[in-house]
Amino acid sequence: MSEGKEKEMIKVEKLNKSFGDLHVLKDIDLKVNESDVVVLIGASGSGKSTLLRCLNFLEIKNSGKIVIEGDQIEQETHDLNKVRERVGMVFQHFNLFPHKTVLGNIIEAPTQVKGISKEQAIKEGKLLLDKVGLGDKYNVYPSTLSGGQKQRVAIARALAMKPDVMLFDEPTSALDPELVGEVLSTMKELADDGMTMVVVTHEMGFAREVGDWVVYMHDGKIVESGIPIDLFDNPRKERTKEFLGSIL
Amino acid sequence: MSGIKHFFDVFINSFDVFVEGFKITIYLSVASLLIAFIIGLFFAILKISNVKILQWIADAYIWLVRGTPLIVQIFVLYYGLTEIILLDKFWAGVAGLAFHSGAYIAEIIRGAIQSIDKGQTEAGRSLGMTSGLTMRRIILPQAFRRAVPSLGNQFIIGIKDSSLVSFIGMQELFGVASTQGSNNFDYLPFYLTVAVYYLIIVLVLTVLVNMLEKKMAQSD
Numbered sequence A: 001m002s003e004g005k006e007k008e009m010i011k012v013e014k015l016n017k018s019f020g021d022l023h024v025l026k027d028i029d030l031k032v033n034e035s036d037v038v039v040l041i042g043a044s045g046s047g048k049s050t051l052l053r054c055l056n057f058l059e060i061k062n063s064g065k066i067v068i069e070g071d072q073i074e075q076e077t078h079d080l081n082k083v084r085e086r087v088g089m090v091f092q093h094f095n096l097f098p099h100k101t102v103l104g105n106i107i108e109a110p111t112q113v114k115g116i117s118k119e120q121a122i123k124e125g126k127l128l129l130d131k132v133g134l135g136d137k138y139n140v141y142p143s144t145l146s147g148g149q150k151q152r153v154a155i156a157r158a159l160a161m162k163p164d165v166m167l168f169d170e171p172t173s174a175l176d177p178e179l180v181g182e183v184l185s186t187m188k189e190l191a192d193d194g195m196t197m198v199v200v201t202h203e204m205g206f207a208r209e210v211g212d213w214v215v216y217m218h219d220g221k222i223v224e225s226g227i228p229i230d231l232f233d234n235p236r237k238e239r240t241k242e243f244l245g246s247i248l
Numbered sequence B: 001m002s003g004i005k006h007f008f009d010v011f012i013n014s015f016d017v018f019v020e021g022f023k024i025t026i027y028l029s030v031a032s033l034l035i036a037f038i039i040g041l042f043f044a045i046l047k048i049s050n051v052k053i054l055q056w057i058a059d060a061y062i063w064l065v066r067g068t069p070l071i072v073q074i075f076v077l078y079y080g081l082t083e084i085i086l087l088d089k090f091w092a093g094v095a096g097l098a099f100h101s102g103a104y105i106a107e108i109i110r111g112a113i114q115s116i117d118k119g120q121t122e123a124g125r126s127l128g129m130t131s132g133l134t135m136r137r138i139i140l141p142q143a144f145r146r147a148v149p150s151l152g153n154q155f156i157i158g159i160k161d162s163s164l165v166s167f168i169g170m171q172e173l174f175g176v177a178s179t180q181g182s183n184n185f186d187y188l189p190f191y192l193t194v195a196v197y198y199l200i201i202v203l204v205l206t207v208l209v210n211m212l213e214k215k216m217a218q219s220d
């Protein structure tokens, strides 16, 4: 990361989130520059998904600031639906719409939310499907696809809204091992195209190769963050060492 | 043997009067079930709303319907509606049947909506869709598919229950059977005849629902 000049895509300051008595995110600070890939790692229950979901306002924070492209987003002052159009999300379990074809999944939001014409949405949707290597699958239903194909469709569906940032919540965790590679390489291409991405993953190879910045979370706090070689090869905190030791 | 022959004679000779009753049963059922469906959808949405008062209203309605016999509902609505707002018998009957089926349909639709994976809503919302749009475009189409068997079953019950409006003087299928039975002092053949008509209606509806289920299963 070069210093200073880059555009700040996301800035989080002192973010707190609780579910009832359970304090899940504790004073989280995070910056994501344009075109960066930030990888979130941490044990189960450490709050990674909750953090991502706060960034796209599927969960509403209790306190702190979330700034997206210089715009401090608050439930009271912003139409969160509009914000979500700019922040795409890919889920562990794909969450494709089973009653719609692959192309139907992709054109749903552009036509219904943005009011783009169906012809235009179909044209763009087919290009996106080509991009994720599924150009011939536009007319089938999701149930006929493999997990890896489903996830690539889900990526194309999110991209169809032309988001400025993409959030990935364990996009390969539900996949058979042999299907993980195709999804990771689609994500790598996206990163190479300059997409800003925040990725929760257990794929440390991906984090090393594609990540610009790695954030290790434990118990709702950011314990340590840094560029991949530093964090993986020279972790400063004892906790980080333990965690890396447990998964590598 | 002569009993069976007698039944067939009654069945054939009464065809014209039963066709009239048949038509009324179909009109009653179609009108009441359409209205019941709208009522059901409305109360299902109240129940899953996050607004306590709306939930209570839906609970109260369902409690009222479940807690009283259909025949009582029909009579109350009949006297209430025909004497106060001067509806005719047909529409009073439709109102009673729709009021009744609506509660069961509300529960079916609510259950179907709640059975749809939460990830579907999240996917819709994450794409910038509003909660209303997500409900209409993503959740309800899937919920209806899932509800087809139960709704079909409820429609069958609704059609059979429409026989109760004969007690407010409607000459639908069962009303025709009762009238013919007492006019001819010969009950059993007419009640057997009416049973056959109901069986045919239910058979046709069952086949239709099965076809619909098959068709919808293709995309799942």
Ligand SMILES: Nc1ncnc2c1ncn2[C@@H]1O[C@H](COP(=O)(O)OP(=O)(O)OP(=O)(O)O)[C@@H](O)[C@H]1O
Residues within 6 Å of the ligand: A019, A022, A024, A042, A043, A044, A045, A046, A047, A048, A049, A050, A051
């Ligand atoms: N909607 C919710 N209601 C109550 N508690 C929740 C909710 N969502 C998450 N939690 C709790 O918040 C904590 C953090 O959950 P979160 O899903 O963010 O963890 P995670 O780091 O993504 O874990 P995993 O690796 O298992 O996905 C957990 O204790 C979880 O049980």
Ligand SMILES: [Mg+2]
Residues within 6 Å of the ligand: A048, A049, A050, A169, A170
């Ligand atoms: Mg998670």
